[in-house]
Amino acid sequence: MNRARLPVAAAAAALVASPLAAQRPMQNVAVPDGARVRQALEYVARTEPQTVEEQIAICQIEAPPFKEARRAEDYRRRFAELGLAARVDSVGNVIAERPGAPGEPVVVVSGHLDTVFPEGTDVGVKREGTILRGPGIGDDCRGLAILLSVARALEQGQIRTRGTVVFVGTVGEEGAGNLRGVRHLFEREMKGRVDAFISIDGTGLGITRDAVGSHRYTVTYRGPGGHSYGDFGMPNPVHALGRAIARISDLQVPSTPKVTFSVGVIEGGTSVNSIANEASFQVDMRSVDSAPLDSLDARFRAAVQRALEEENARWRSDVRLTVAIDTIGIRPAGTQAADAWIVRAAEESGKRLGFTPPAIASSTDSNIPIALGIPALTIDGGGNGGGAHSLQEWFDTKDSHLGTQWALLLVLTLAGVR
């Protein structure tokens, strides 16, 4: 999860213009009730300690970026032990299907396997009262554990859903992973099959309704380099970089929908008295609306090119710098109507459990389906937490069963109960 907590209110004005806003015809939301459902909700509350134990056990298996295989195999085994057909797909996603009736919708409920932590990180989890401390304990061991609890409740209660429920542990949600797991799911593995997508990611009781898209690049200026005095008069890659960043700094962006840009990391040069042969920067641009994000992207590229031309034109030299723009990651943006079917389903499910989930915009696995116009959102996993992406990450299990119940009830609302 790559979250910036902000209300989506500001972004709402953009909805009218978004082709994704209308998505699908409105559907009725019917949060299921009845004895079996109530028993299942009681079951996940009662067995929440077991869910927390699984959350810890999963988390103590390393899952560094691009190296989720060991945790994935363990996770697959846990679904298999519940009696579900579970497999690992070609990119490493764990997929466990629980079939519904033929012709009925397919609901995917997912958490992500990967963490931001490199190999060798101490992933031991410590308990202090209701607090769990450990890298990844909330983001997203919490989501992974909830999926298992939901699956167990459905099996134990012998609940037959109308639609098919597919539990998925995705790879590559974080950073350079660039959503590769969920991309594969929608582009290959389950292409055209998914009617609704839920990601359970992080802590609290909120909804990620809108997808913050991001365009991230590394820009590198290159030249022969030389001696700062002896070779003076040669275009300087660091100077070209400065010109580009100066231009980027003055780009104008709308505040509604929110559009942002930041040059985050710079690098270049070997010594104070050398003209560098290479200088690079990393830029991050984001918005929930793809149109202004694409416009910003185009102006960023123009700035990079213009800086190159300016620095080359500055000197009477045969040397010409070059520039390369390499993609770090592209995450598509998307918004949904505040009264979209899946949003109302999440809200109504929460209300049934006694809380009103706030909606935010963030960057999660749901970015991919939201951008495709498929009903999707990310819900928090309950409890409370902080320090995501840091070694000090923590999760408070107090009332965390509410998150598990919410996930279960939302899945049953979307899939329907026979």
Added chain:
Amino acid sequence: MNRARLPVAAAAAALVASPLAAQRPMQNVAVPDGARVRQALEYVARTEPQTVEEQIAICQIEAPPFKEARRAEDYRRRFAELGLAARVDSVGNVIAERPGAPGEPVVVVSGHLDTVFPEGTDVGVKREGTILRGPGIGDDCRGLAILLSVARALEQGQIRTRGTVVFVGTVGEEGAGNLRGVRHLFEREMKGRVDAFISIDGTGLGITRDAVGSHRYTVTYRGPGGHSYGDFGMPNPVHALGRAIARISDLQVPSTPKVTFSVGVIEGGTSVNSIANEASFQVDMRSVDSAPLDSLDARFRAAVQRALEEENARWRSDVRLTVAIDTIGIRPAGTQAADAWIVRAAEESGKRLGFTPPAIASSTDSNIPIALGIPALTIDGGGNGGGAHSLQEWFDTKDSHLGTQWALLLVLTLAGVR
């Protein structure tokens, strides 16, 4: 030695305006002749193999920046063994005096003890025919060995000089050393006593007549930093840095005298999606003429300040960035007339030995006396070489005795023979 090989012709136009050009009343240059001098010249040629052995032996004692003590003590001992009063001063310079007649000039002849190579560098010297390979073998083990040979020749030939000859091995000539050894010599140790200063540095048979001054700084922009999306709208230190470098890139400088500037190293940021809390760059500005260098320095500072103001003004935010300019090193600039007494002395000495030394501008220990208006220059140590400041540094001993003879004859010309 920190050399950019270029003819001083281009800088000559600045001489008229330089207060240092006139320096001292013109003196006659009389290159001494006579049997004793000729015998001494023959002696250093004959014992050149011993000089080369000493060059190697000295070089195989590490002398990293700010850690010249071990080589210094060895070097002091070598002068003491020749019968000279030799000591190590409070900053680590080795000083060995050979008194002349009272009231006569004091001539300092020096080499530098320090290298650019860090502790732990393999400083073993390899011989392949006439070629020596080893870090520092030319720069400046060559100069150090020549000083010993000159002292030995004077002692062995019982030559009485009119002036006092002071042999000095300086510390801190390279990089961050910032000429601290020679500074101490002129500001404290021998303040007001030096009438002429010769540094022997590097390889070849050229003269460094003009002192390339340099101003080097680290500029650091700081702010609280934050999340690229969540905290968007906060001034960004990397953006301020870009604005500063862009302004610096467009500074205009005269070509005669040559004035240069370069942003060499940049650093900042922790991740693509964070607003950095710190971003810094290192800048190098140089010239043989202090007036345009000072003007450039002032415009650089204005650019740094203006960039700060622009970035702070760009956003409606309570956050204000700050900036700090830290000095890496300041080396004073200075030029001398092409017919200055000490320059003619070096040229006439060379001609007597059969070669005409070309004059260049460079940054050496002589920067300090040249800027003070004291007759000073740096001569090469003979032979041939390359790869200075690299682990591949080499020195070719072919005809290297010419460098030793030149140094001897120049010392005798400046000090006079009784």
